[in-house]
């Protein structure tokens with residue numbers, strides 16, 4: 001197990017060094033998940049690519065810190081992790097709130113970002129009221145009281161009905177996470193709105209969404225992608241909010257396409 005202290009937060013991470021001059025991809029997990037959600041995507045990537053996965057604060061094995069959080073707290077952790085690992089530039093791939101952390105990192109530390117893969121995310125997700133209600137419900141009744149509704153947002157109907165053991169362990173990942181970190185990150189999402197800034201993103205970017213995403217539906221994500229000048233928008237058929245678990249191959253293909261665009265851009269400079 002690898003960990004590193006960034007400010008007052010201990011981050012649990014795993015890293016594989018890039019080989020033969022290949023790029024490094026950094027993955028940021030979504031609300032209520034940990035870095036294991038990327039396992040199948042990473043297995044489908046070119047083995048020369050460097051990889052960093054980590055549990056954002058309040059998730060997985062990373063520590064809790066002061067609550068509630070902002071998305072800037074999360075992106076500050078990531079910048080600190082990359083600085084500590086000596087990674088000066090990477091393609092940043094984030095899912096949902098992880099995609100918001102990726103956007104924030106780009107706005108705060110563009111030197112670290114060569115390209116973006118933004119999965120099932122937007123510059124603003126839901127109204128603050130929606131998140132405040134979720135915080136209230138879970139603080140009162142516990143995570144288990146919302147599991148079924150969250151699974152409907154996370155996964156396609158077919159996957160939920162399939163009996164796939166991946167669905168069973170995904171439910172367990174949701175219910176066994178640290179509640180305080182989850183609620184603190186709901187508050188971070190409630191406070192995040194970078195809609196005025198996305199037109200200034202100028203690195204190769206791919207924006208993906210599952211066709212059955214119940215949390216950030218395709219039309220929301222398409223509208224988000226339309227505001228990013230150098231972006232490519234892809235709908236992943238048959239997936240919900242977590243295509244990295246349901247359909248990892250097209251996620252890996254989108255990452256490979258961004259790496260190719262980044263490499264071409266670097267050679268042209």
Ligand SMILES: O=C(O)CC1=CCC(=O)O1
Pocket residue numbers: 030031032095096097098125150153189215241
């Ligand atoms: O829990 C959800 O509704 C899905 C989600 C929204 C933001 C995020 O990271 O996950």
